[in-house]
Amino acid sequence: MSLQALEYGRPTHEAAAMDTFGAIGVRMHFAAGEEIYAQEEPADLIYQVISGAVRTTRLMGDGRRQIGDFFYGGDLLGIEAGSEHRFSAEALSDCEILVLKRAALRHYGEQGGQIERAIWQATAKALERTQEHLMLLGRKTACEKVASFLLDLADRFKSEVTTLPMGRQDMADYLGLTIETVSRMLTQLQANGLVEFSGCRRYRITRRAALARMVED
Amino acid sequence: MSLQALEYGRPTHEAAAMDTFGAIGVRMHFAAGEEIYAQEEPADLIYQVISGAVRTTRLMGDGRRQIGDFFYGGDLLGIEAGSEHRFSAEALSDCEILVLKRAALRHYGEQGGQIERAIWQATAKALERTQEHLMLLGRKTACEKVASFLLDLADRFKSEVTTLPMGRQDMADYLGLTIETVSRMLTQLQANGLVEFSGCRRYRITRRAALARMVED
DNA sequence: CGTTTCTTTGAATCCGGTCAAGGTCCGTGG
DNA sequence: CCACGGACCTTGACCGGATTCAAAGAAACG
Structure with a gap:
């Protein structure tokens, strides 16, 4: 800088x-x-x-x-x-x-x-x-919001594994959702094999193209 | 300027x-x-x-x-x-x-x-x-969104009666809602006597304090 | 006027929220 | 080392506000 x-x-x-x-x-x-x-x-x-x-x-x-x-x-x-x-x-x-x-x-x-x-x-x-x-708050679904968030963060830190510096409540308040919904969407993204968590703070994007596709505008 | x-x-x-x-x-x-x-x-x-x-x-x-x-x-x-x-x-x-x-x-x-x-x-x-x-998109209800919008516009033009320069679809796309919801909320605000429309483009704020109260943060 | 476009209203549906448990992770202390 | 406590996260069942679908009504325009 x-x-x-x-x-x-x-x-x-x-x-x-x-x-x-x-x-x-x-x-x-x-x-x-x-x-x-x-x-x-x-x-x-x-x-x-x-x-x-x-x-x-x-x-x-x-x-x-x-x-x-x-x-x-x-x-x-x-x-x-x-x-x-x-x-x-x-x-x-x-x-x-x-x-x-x-x-x-x-x-x-x-x-x-x-x-x-x-x-x-x-x-x-x-x-x-x-x-x-x-755009995210006004026109994206809960799932898209969470996906956007994970991609944005990973792109900022540019490392294989990203560590979330914030808890679920902060994610929720950023995305205009509740903690429960954030949690559910994370579970869902993981179930679909787009990301993989090890503990609730560390994740890896496993299918970047698919994840990017649900975010693109 | x-x-x-x-x-x-x-x-x-x-x-x-x-x-x-x-x-x-x-x-x-x-x-x-x-x-x-x-x-x-x-x-x-x-x-x-x-x-x-x-x-x-x-x-x-x-x-x-x-x-x-x-x-x-x-x-x-x-x-x-x-x-x-x-x-x-x-x-x-x-x-x-x-x-x-x-x-x-x-x-x-x-x-x-x-x-x-x-x-x-x-x-x-x-x-x-x-x-x-x-703030509006992330944390306000449909009704609060529409109320905020009407107040903001009235404050910009500072005249007794405000004319909306845009249609319902534009309002909806600004507020992250559908036209139907915008329309319903307008009807509701009017029913509660907070604003008064004459035609779908011209309105007057009839109870500013009450309207401001549902917007304040 | 007739036509088109925009707005309002109603009924049914659904996504995300709310409420309520249960689970996991950690740090602390017995 | 394990038991306990507290904070945080996940999951489930149900609810409700906003959307969707459909149609009627009003306004704009040639």
């Missing part, structure tokens, strides 16, 4: 408390489940995942929850059009996060411009992913 | 064929139902709605359709992270559209920077709207 260079080019502090005024970024640790920022909190900081996984969630008054997206190493999050975060962000697992002060980035000249460009790219990519997510 | 000034500051051609190289924008007319750009078409142009209404849609192989968003006077559309359009855009009604060549904008100095800023704002706003749309 283009921000990686900056991280090394300028020493960052391993401070727990934030003192980013003048410093370009602070590296922070978040424990699994810990909140990174809250819904409706002022959005003057942006975040880059160094390691671990993050989810952004939105809650309705009665407890219904929608997950916006999952973020992994290299991904930027927390960029908003307005002044407030519209989703909250929580660490899925223990995470290292680089925290940047948005307003301070302009003062870094050419380097700052580079960061601004990275932010633009991240926003446009987020929009792209969110549009894909729209 | 900030692009309005440019439109007048520099004479635009009423040309049907596009010759935007060197010209900052071309004003075009599109008839109702006409395609503005296609899914998977190269995305080197961006568009601003001057008058009329536009929808962006995505089609799956088997005909399932999802509408990304509706655009009205002043809105920018067609901005992509990649090189291809991921949705197609069609005129809902007769439209005047200002067509801009993205690559040419850099050559307009200070004015170009202004446009770049407007593009960034449009992208961030699109992301915000799409995230709201996610």
